Amino acid sequence: MVSATQRKHLVGAHYGLADWLAQRLTAVLMILYTLLVLGIVLWHGGLDHATWRALFDDNVFRVATFLFMVSLAYHAWVGMRNIAMDYVKPIAIRLSLQTAFIALLIAYLGWTIGVLWG
């Protein structure tokens, strides 16, 4: 007799509810960050290089930006994985795609660190 746990799909979601919630929380965080950046730009009445540079030299803004990118990475992972699970049926291709998604997201995060602290 194969139990429900043993039958779990290797490339399935596994954590439906937690990911569903994470998808919402990361979305809200990204909306807040977007409003923050919009607010800052409007506050300055536009942008020039000095203002832009000063903003990214501020450590609080750097951390906020990094948190935004971490939220984005998790959010995009859930979304892209769902797309792969819905449309790509052969497991080998799906797993390769999901691996590529993760690699790309880690690359984005590394790039972000480079831009923020490089």
Place this chain on the structure above:
Amino acid sequence: MSTPPRVVKARPVYLDLPRIRQPIPAITSILHRISGAILFVVGVPALLWGVQASLASPEAYDAFRAFMARPLVKLVSLGLLWALFHHLLAGLRHLFMDVHVGLDLGPARQTATAATIAAVLLTLVVAIRIW
């Protein structure tokens, strides 16, 4: 315990996607997916590159602005901006539905229409402003 015989009705199988007229929430939903995938593949690297290029130096900042002023770059940016607007508005609609706002068929159709049209309108407003 006897299980009742499973009645299999001969239902019409009609899955010729291009010929099915999708209801508006379905269109909003598939565009939510497509726009999300576009943002993931093109939008995020474009944004990272843009921030990096514009931060480097005052000269690089001016060069970046000049680059962004090219017609083709403007067009691609508008495409990405539409993806962002649509994904944001359709996503907000989902967040409201999660707290049981606008779940009924009527309002669900109205908000789907509103989100889809508003994303296009917002993109048009930006397009007019930058041209």
